[in-house]
Amino acid sequence: MSDAGSQRLSRSWSREVAAAVLRRSGARIGLVWVTLLVVVATFAPFIANTHPLYMVVEGRASSPALANLQALDWVWLAGFVLGVLALLLKGKVWLRLAGWLAGVGIAAAVAYSSVSPPLLTVYEQYREMERDGRIETIVRAPIPYSAKDYLRDYGDTGMEPPVAGNERHHWFGTEENGADVASRMIHAARIALGIGFIATGIALLIGTLIGGLMGYFSGVIDIIGMRLVEIFEAIPTLFLLLTFVAFFGRSIYMMMVIIGITSWSGYARYVRAEFLKLREQDFVQAAVACGLPLPSILFRHMLPNGMAPLLVAASFGVASAILAEATLSFLGLGLVDDPSWGQLLNQAVQSSSFNWWLAVFPGGAIFCTVFAYNLIGEALRDAVDPHTQRRMDS
């Protein structure tokens, strides 16, 4: 009997997969970009804000940026801190995930009930105060424009290329209403990430549920489920999205739900295929023979082993959810006032001239994000592929 096992440290499957993924350089680049995106999205109010971070006016010190933080900003910050904690702590993966979700939920409840920033924001006041010379010290955010600051105090705003040479510095130029492109892009990162994860989460939930039921029970449930899957597959997704959005309105939560509802069919197919295979596996049969209860068989024995293709598909799914939102925004059916990368891209060809900075920068952001998720997805696929695993010696 070989004793090769006793020398290695015992590692669970999720640790093995994580290690395998991190070994690949493509995944590392992807993860770096996603981390950057998360950091930028979380700290957006401190990176791009017309409200100064710290200001002393007529002897009084204040931090307008902090005072104007919305409830959602606090939730993002809480989520970030909790997420870092969850990554560092030890414990089962799903426990940490559940804990993080619970923590974010609590933070959301607290934030929405207690945080109340001033309702009316006047972006021009700081510039006016500066012109009047009333400000003694001021510490600005690196990009001193908010996403919705249309610079109305300057009369001549419109689409400007980057670093146009006048007194205003816009690293990425401005869009058609005069707002700073870089700032809008940073705030749009939140939309992209939020929609990506939540929509994919919803689709995963629905798909796993339906696919699992189909795979385990077969029979009538399978037939009905397959018809549902076929229907949702055969409807052109974009078209259904368009219909949903056009008829139901354009709120961000609606969009998350809609994108989730239109993309669950792929996950259902994967889960069904995996469950059909797993049902015949010896350890599942042995679990049934031991008389283990059904929920345990489904969630402890079958689901964790069938998750591999789901993970891969989910990574690509996040990329496609972000693309779906960008496409909708691009076609003019996206969010109304919130910034979005697709909406900026749309403005590139709106007027008769081609505004390259509105195509290159937001488009580049979309590209980099989608590319990053695809890289991670590819690395995951290689990591969970049974062919590349060590062959057992017997």
Added chain:
Amino acid sequence: MKLLEVDGLITELAGGEGWLRAVDNVSFSVAPGETFCLVGESGSGKSVTSLSIMGLLPPGRFRHPGGAIRLYDGEQSVDLLKADSAALTALRGERMAMIFQEPMTSLNPVLTIGDQLDEVLRIHQPGMDINERAERVLMALHEVQIPRPTERVNDFPHRLSGGQRQRVMIAMALICEPALLIADEPTTALDVTVQAEILKLIRELQASRGMGVLFITHDFGVVAQIADRVGVMRRGELVEQGAASAVLRQPQHVYTRSLIAALPEHLERGGRSAAEPELAASEAEAVPLLSIRDLTVHFPIHRGVMRRVVDHVRAVDGVSLDVRPGEVVALVGESGCGKSTLGRALLRLQDVTAGTVTLEGRDITALSRRALQPLRRRMQVVFQDPGSSLNPRLPILGTLLEPMRVHGIGADDSERRQRAEQLLERVEMPADSLWRYPHEFSGGQRQRLAIARALVLEPRFILCDEITSALDVSVQAGILRLLRRLVDDDRLGMLFITHNMGVVEFLSDRMAVMRQGRIVEEGLTKQVLEAPAEEYTRTLLAAVPRMDGALLSS
């Protein structure tokens, strides 16, 4: 006269961390008309040796730091390791040919078998025109005894059975009359009767052509039947070689001796089972632990636009069988006879069409899931494939603890852990296995853990479905001894499904022979093996290659 000479061959394969030495300084030779058997367990390097000779190792992932392989043509020889790829390609199929283990995947599924045979001729005999080739193809199919070759020649491989596909492979290999045939475990994946026919075929063809045959196997019975000379490999080294009769009767090397001693037919039956006949008589009155009466399992076949049921596959067709406490009943049969379906049906893992299954006096055939659940403690199962017998995501502790929790064994988790540790001791596994994951264990170890999982609920009856078929002989011996000990100590009833007669002889008290869903013969093992009553049983037993039975051929 020499045909093939392997001289100090060293082959290294690219592994996860660096180069692994798979073949270490191996030297042997094969003469024309002679059969050389290379024997060894898995990981011994025998397949890699054969692939090195043919040059079929995956490109870029192997190297030969030393040695030479010379293929002789009369007096001249070619060093295969130093030949360039064009030369090797010309030699393959014409002077040396190879047949492989898995007939199901070794033929191209999208080309007809006639096409694939014709291709060999096209490459190596460009002089033949299309009609000559077609004739030769038909002759080749005829030689390997494929019935109705003119019809079969246009069939696709998936229409043929495993045995027939292997015959086609042999035809493809021999169609250009090579001087050397390398056979890499060609019969391991086949049924025992089919195996006997294929071995006979290879012997006949070898005799008629004077070919040299290098035969790779792990089965000493096969070696006894066909080998002239034998080489025993272990971890890449050739530890012993010589004339077959000498090596098999008087093995010199310690490893060879241990291998032969580990064969199930050579294992000692100890304990109460030695005093078998008297006890068997007194047990005949004991109440059977498990009683099967007229069990039937039929699968419907759907056809037509509306998917109507047109017929049934009769997997199990009226089987009656008893298993008593303290007794092992062996269920033997070839593939497709329904033995696995029977096993799953009596465990209620498979729905029963008709008949009854009685466990400890209670009829469990039609019980609801809820009513059945507490009874599941009494009957457990161990499966064949060590790769999937344990949940890869749970550490062993989780796998063992959960059934105990569900059935209320043990007052709390620490007591259950103690029980698990005791159980591990019984199956001869170290206690720290509890914290490990299945992928850290070898196949034999995993089967032991699977047995522990079966024992954790203290069952009265255990079903073993070919549990040692995927294991090496030496590992198998340990597990068989363990099983016999468990049955004797706890007076368990066991139904052991297998196709290996040696195992049947060692392990079982009674045996039943199954064919096409029915039991054709049943009785005390000793009796059935020595004096089989049915024709089919006789054919089956005759086809098993035995080490001591059949003497060397030719």
Added chain:
Amino acid sequence: MLNYLLRRTLLMIPTLFGITLVVFAVMAASPGGLTVSTLVDGMNLDPEGRQALEDYYNRRYGLDQPAPVQYLRWLNNISPIGFERQADGTLGGFSLWKGVDLGTSFRYGRPVTALIAERLPITLLLNLLSIPLVYGAAIAIGVQAARSHGGRFDVASNLVLLALWSVPTMLAGVLFIGFFASEQYWRWFPTGGVGRREALDQTWLPWFAGFSDVLLLMAAVALVLGVLVWAAVRAPDAVRCPVFLLLGALLGYGMAADLQGLVPGILHVVLAVIGATLLAGIARLPGTALRLALVVPLAIGVGTGLARWAGAEFIQGGYLLDRVWHLVLPVIALSYGGLAFLAKLTRTSLLENLAADYARTARAKGVDEETVLWRHVFRNSLLPLITVSATLLPSLLAGSVIVESIFSINGMGKLAVEAVQMRDRELVLSITLVSGLLTLAGYLLADIAYAMADPRVSYE
């Protein structure tokens, strides 16, 4: 097999039913639903006028009835078997042969059938042009990558293909239009549409000013073609790379000169470097076929440019060329995503099959590596490609939506967007029906193709 076809075709009906039901439910469940108010809101009408308009719409389209009734009405209209509809909107008698009536579009006021008949061919043209391009290029790249498994081409192409796949169609379309089809940068391609108005009156083929022009054109193209093909195919590495490097740098410089004049500036250097890298990359591609495939169109383009610069004149471009010129950018924008995905799939499938048992048997028979690839492995590797082709058509249709919007092509995709924005019930449902039908037909075709390619699969 016939049984199977019949079963599949019959099963399409409930699925189509389901699809249209889902879309209808979305429309009906939305705020405002399918009532006439969404049509007349926003028009400044006095109360009587508004009432009259509403009555008219209600009678014509049945918008005052509850949603399920509206759906049944529509079902009745599209089914060839059902109740006939009289001219004034009331139901007539039952008939087995009443024909399919897709209704009238609210927005356009024209029969939907006419609208679809106008727009569908254009979308189909775009997509059908894309499919062979996608498959051909994907197989070529995939085969080459599998052949040089682990080598530089393989690794590089993997990355490039993944990056290509990640570029969103709208970004590519916008960049294409912005850089290659606009006033400000290179005006190589038209800004939109599928053809110029004048082209409809032109001859099919281009018409030259004189015979000498034709000669000049042919000579220029032949010269450039000859040189480049020789360089790509025959010349040794040491000659090929510098030639292509130089050519690339010249072309890049020329592109920059087009914009900013001949005086060298940053743009000139940047573009020259990019051009040189690209063409040097082509030069170093392993695989003669691949190099040739890329070099030939390049040579034709350069030759034509050379001829024009030397003075050859076209009087008319001709209908065919005009069409091609308009379609180049949209087709590229539509196909590059599918190309990237299929190329990776081809590569993976080939690698799996090259390592399969039957390939090993073939090698053991003495078959050489090239024959193993093309005769044994290739056909087996195509099977997953055929399976995937089922989803190719729907994804192309979706891509059409974006591409048609960007390039102002009046196809089905654009029609779909407009229909949804206008809440045009008939149009939305009909487009759903048509695309659903096309998609399901695509699945069926893919299954049949698979059954033909794989002898193991037989449908009974």
